[in-house]
Amino acid sequence: MSTKEKLTFDVIVVGAGLAGSAAAAIAARNGLSVAMIERGQTPGSKNYFGGALYTHSLLEIYPDLWDRKPPLERPVTESGFWFLSKDGMVRATVQGGKMQNDPIDAYVALRAKFDAWWAEQAKKEGVFIIPKTVVVDFIREDEKVVGVITDRPDGEIYAPVVIICEGVNNLLTQKLGLAKHDLKAHASALAVKQLISMPAETINARFGLPSNEHGLAASVMGDVSMGLPGLGFLYTGVDSVSVGVGVTLEALTKAGIKPYELLQRYLNHPMIAPMIAGGRLMEYGAHIIPEGGWTTMPKLYTDGALVAGDAASMVNALHWEGTNMAIMAGKAAGETAVEAHQKRDFSAKSLSAYRARLDKTFVMTDLHQYRNLSHFLKSRPDFMNTYPAFLNDALGMFFSGFGKPKKQLYKDILRSLTDRRPLVKAAGDMIAFGRTIMGF
Amino acid sequence: MFHALVSIKQVPDTTNIRIDPETNNLIRQGVPTILNPYDAHAVAAAVEWKRKLNGKVTIITMGPPAAITSLRECIEMGADRAILISDRAFAGADTWATSYVLTEVIQAVHKEDPLDLIFFGKQAIDGDTAQVGPGVAVRLDLPVVTYAVKIHEVNTAEKFVVIERKTESRNEVIKAKLPAVMTCEKEIADIPYASLPDLVYSLRYEPEVWTTEGPITFDPAQLGLKGSPTTVFRTGTPEKHKAGEVLKTAETGVDVAVKTAFDKILEVEGVASMLGVQR
Numbered sequence: 001m002s003t004k005e006k007l008t009f010d011v012i013v014v015g016a017g018l019a020g021s022a023a024a025a026i027a028a029r030n031g032l033s034v035a036m037i038e039r040g041q042t043p044g045s046k047n048y049f050g051g052a053l054y055t056h057s058l059l060e061i062y063p064d065l066w067d068r069k070p071p072l073e074r075p076v077t078e079s080g081f082w083f084l085s086k087d088g089m090v091r092a093t094v095q096g097g098k099m100q101n102d103p104i105d106a107y108v109a110l111r112a113k114f115d116a117w118w119a120e121q122a123k124k125e126g127v128f129i130i131p132k133t134v135v136v137d138f139i140r141e142d143e144k145v146v147g148v149i150t151d152r153p154d155g156e157i158y159a160p161v162v163i164i165c166e167g168v169n170n171l172l173t174q175k176l177g178l179a180k181h182d183l184k185a186h187a188s189a190l191a192v193k194q195l196i197s198m199p200a201e202t203i204n205a206r207f208g209l210p211s212n213e214h215g216l217a218a219s220v221m222g223d224v225s226m227g228l229p230g231l232g233f234l235y236t237g238v239d240s241v242s243v244g245v246g247v248t249l250e251a252l253t254k255a256g257i258k259p260y261e262l263l264q265r266y267l268n269h270p271m272i273a274p275m276i277a278g279g280r281l282m283e284y285g286a287h288i289i290p291e292g293g294w295t296t297m298p299k300l301y302t303d304g305a306l307v308a309g310d311a312a313s314m315v316n317a318l319h320w321e322g323t324n325m326a327i328m329a330g331k332a333a334g335e336t337a338v339e340a341h342q343k344r345d346f347s348a349k350s351l352s353a354y355r356a357r358l359d360k361t362f363v364m365t366d367l368h369q370y371r372n373l374s375h376f377l378k379s380r381p382d383f384m385n386t387y388p389a390f391l392n393d394a395l396g397m398f399f400s401g402f403g404k405p406k407k408q409l410y411k412d413i414l415r416s417l418t419d420r421r422p423l424v425k426a427a428g429d430m431i432a433f434g435r436t437i438m439g440f
Numbered sequence: 441m442f443h444a445l446v447s448i449k450q451v452p453d454t455t456n457i458r459i460d461p462e463t464n465n466l467i468r469q470g471v472p473t474i475l476n477p478y479d480a481h482a483v484a485a486a487v488e489w490k491r492k493l494n495g496k497v498t499i500i501t502m503g504p505p506a507a508i509t510s511l512r513e514c515i516e517m518g519a520d521r522a523i524l525i526s527d528r529a530f531a532g533a534d535t536w537a538t539s540y541v542l543t544e545v546i547q548a549v550h551k552e553d554p555l556d557l558i559f560f561g562k563q564a565i566d567g568d569t570a571q572v573g574p575g576v577a578v579r580l581d582l583p584v585v586t587y588a589v590k591i592h593e594v595n596t597a598e599k600f601v602v603i604e605r606k607t608e609s610r611n612e613v614i615k616a617k618l619p620a621v622m623t624c625e626k627e628i629a630d631i632p633y634a635s636l637p638d639l640v641y642s643l644r645y646e647p648e649v650w651t652t653e654g655p656i657t658f659d660p661a662q663l664g665l666k667g668s669p670t671t672v673f674r675t676g677t678p679e680k681h682k683a684g685e686v687l688k689t690a691e692t693g694v695d696v697a698v699k700t701a702f703d704k705i706l707e708v709e710g711v712a713s714m715l716g717v718q719r
Contacts, residue, residue, distance in 0.1 A: 005637075042472075128643070130636075130639065130640065130643065150636055152634065152635055152636040153635035153636070154637050155636040
């Protein structure tokens with residue numbers, strides 16, 4: 001049957017996620033032979049997110065995206081924050097205006113469906129996909145990576161460049177010494193979600209969406225995380241709703257709260273429960289998000305290897321960006337592999353062009369700018385409970401203070417803040433928040 | 441040389457399947473398809489004996505072009521040749537028409553390269569009829585051993601096979617003349633984990649495609665819907681089994697409990713007349 005010849009490709013991509021299939025497609029499009037190795041039964045079967053994908057990044061790989069009919073759910077035409085108090089909610093969402101950009105900036109998606117399609121597009125570029133196979137180590141010659149070892153018998157595959165897109169559990173990146181440590185509990189969020197199925201008409205009615213061509217993406221703050229550093233979310237699919245919450249592993253451990261308790265509590269919140277009432281639970285899943293960003297980012301290249309996506313901690317927790325960073329990084333890695341083949345130079349020095357490419361994009365500039373965010377949220381828990389609760393009180397008082405002297409009303413509102421947090425400290429919080437997101 | 445043929449089917453993964461509560465139809469949309477699990481074990485068994493006897497395994501399937509994925513999976517397990525029998529004319533076939541087509545193909549393969557053993561899974565997890573294997577055996581006029589759990593011996597020189605089969609009450613060990621047909625339980629063999637070169641070979645493997653155009657000819661009257669005497673009137677979800685009544689003998693006494701139980705049994709339609717009991 002098969003001969004025992006050495007399996008050799010120009011490029012090996014480890015992991016058929018958003019970064020992997022992007023990197024593989026770019027390399028194959030430029031004439032390289034590419035093997036993409038995926039541990040799941042099919043690409044996408046092991047991948048999970050909130051979530052929404054960002055159009056700009058998809059177009060970056062496939063300018064003819066729409067002709068290819070991507071399996072996306074609803075476009076995000078309304079987006080924003082929901083602030084939960086114990087029994088109430090303030091919504092600050094935006095719709096119309098820039099949310100109607102052409103094309104719409106974000107689309108809700110389901111990864112099992114989307115990633116299978118995304119890999120299929122790479123296959124059309126000529127990528128050879130090897131599923132059901134786990135890469136366990138590297139083949140090295142003179143300290144240079146020249147291939148990978150898989151868990152199968154006779155499991156070696158050779159290539160002068162290996163692009164590691166292994167996801168958040170970056171064991172291979174650690175094995176190469178690019179990441180100096182295992183996942184950090186304070187910089188890793190555990191997100192749990194339920195996918196709840198409901199008829200499209202019910203979703204439209206409950207979320208005020210005029211048609212299936214409208215969708216909502218909400219970041220939920222306040223009572224959702226029980227005061228721990230974390231956020232909830234809600235995304236509308238065509239006939240499903242994704243509802244979940246993510247909190248850092250460290251906070252969960254310290255508080256002794258089980259993630260599914262947190263999620264159950266969120267789903268039972270008096271403002272949330274009616275939205276999903278009667279829906280059918282289709283999926284229950286969890287995933288770790290490498291929220292450390294810049295602070296936990298490994299070195300991105302070495303002799304014969306590059307790292308992209310979650311494995312490289314490319315996540316902006318505040319803006320829910322990660323998928324687009326993974327795709328942009330995958331593209332840059334693919335381009336760098338092509339260039340290295342042209343120069344026939346696969347040294348770390350040659351592959352450092354990958355980092356240079358990324359430095360010019362929002363990926364690196366944003367991650368640098370937000371480098372203090374996870375520390376900030378951890379050290380200022382008031383953003384997670386005090387302010388969302390105050391916001392609910394303040395607006396609640398403002399809109400229910402009829403027939404009372406308004407001077408007293410404003411005093412009461414102010415007191416509902418100062419009872420929770422002295423004014424000076426609150427002002428300090430705001431300044432610190434501003435400094436953090438501006439990256440000073 | 442030992443030559444085995446395995447007939448497989450690609451099926452919707454019923455562990456993921458849902459039923460539309462209103463129409464009672466299977467919701468196939470978005471449900472992944474897989475190699476029928478019993479067939480996978482049949483392939484594993486065929487490959488195991490091919491390796492023992494230094495033989496060859498041929499896989500056949502009748503189905504849509506997408507079934508190539510399942511054929512590749514069989515090649516990955518170590519099969520040597522795969523044939524996809526695919527044509528619009530075959531669509532809508534019941535087990536009768538399916539066994540006709542498979543029989544024709546098996547006979548053609550046998551003519552080229554004589555077969556010793558013909559494997560089927562014990563049933564497909566989507567239709568659960570368990571009819572196609574025995575149906576083919578009858579058409580071929582070959583011995584058939586159903587619910588096989590173990591192959592004790594394959595003797596190609598003296599042309600016999602010893603197979604253990606499972607029944608509800610006991611296991612039977614059966615000696616059958618070769619060529620023979622068998623339908624397999626999962627115990628027949630464990631699914632092997634392919635080497636990387638074998639996996640890569642299978643991913644690149646292009647199965648032969650047989651259609652009504654050739655390489656063999658079929659009787660058009662026996663194909664597809666036209667050749668299918670079975671009509672499905674209605675499908676539905678069976679009623680949920682209700683929890684039975686619990687009687688505590690300490691409270692009711694044994695006599696009352698036994699009498700109540702008997703009365704309940706007699707209420708079941710047909711039981712009273714079968715036992716000749718007047719109610």
